[in-house]
Amino acid sequence: AQKITQTQPGMFVQEKEAVTLDCTYDTSDPSYGLFWYKQPSSGEMIFLIYQGSYDQQNATEGRYSLNFQKARKSANLVISASQLGDSAMYFCAMREWRGGATNKLIFGTGTLLAVQP
């Protein structure tokens, strides 16, 4: 069964430093997509970055990059130059294709990031 694991319940990082949030996944499908969402204290889930299983390069979006290691089934989120506004819960999620389109996302348990001044 598909599964997303985030082993870090909470993380601290100093402002302006980089931080890596871990995510591992389990799937038997060769086609899948991986997502990271940010959830500030306001509650809304905000899409950050996407990585497709066949993408040759790691995805990047501004200060966010995804360290995709397919053989290890890991998709870690790297936030460079942390800002106080990065303090939030971060969720990793996966979508499988299973031979056809699907609209089901499976989420991890999240990592609470606190950026310290």
Next chain:
Amino acid sequence: ETGVTQTPRHLVMGMTNKKSLKCEQHLGHNAMYWYKQSAKKPLELMFVYNFKEQTENNSVPSRFSPECPNSSHLFLHLHTLQPEDSALYLCASSQVELTGEDGYTFGSGTRLTVV
């Protein structure tokens, strides 16, 4: 105007009350979802609607009753809730068929407290 709007943002209700949560999306999506997010627990998918038809109900108690009158609106009717139902209820929408980096668009959620 945000893509997915949820109302109310906060709700306090007694265990004997009946209330409804509303979700509206203006993105032209044809799938909508209800998630429950409790403290220190993972996101729980409650219901999935594709083209207004319910396609998934993850063993949700009958005191939660969803309604999807059209692809743009989703309701969650609540009655005789328990204190353990206190949580953040998130609505999301997407296309039924996700391709590429298509994912979900979430609303800001309704923080529900049952007293």
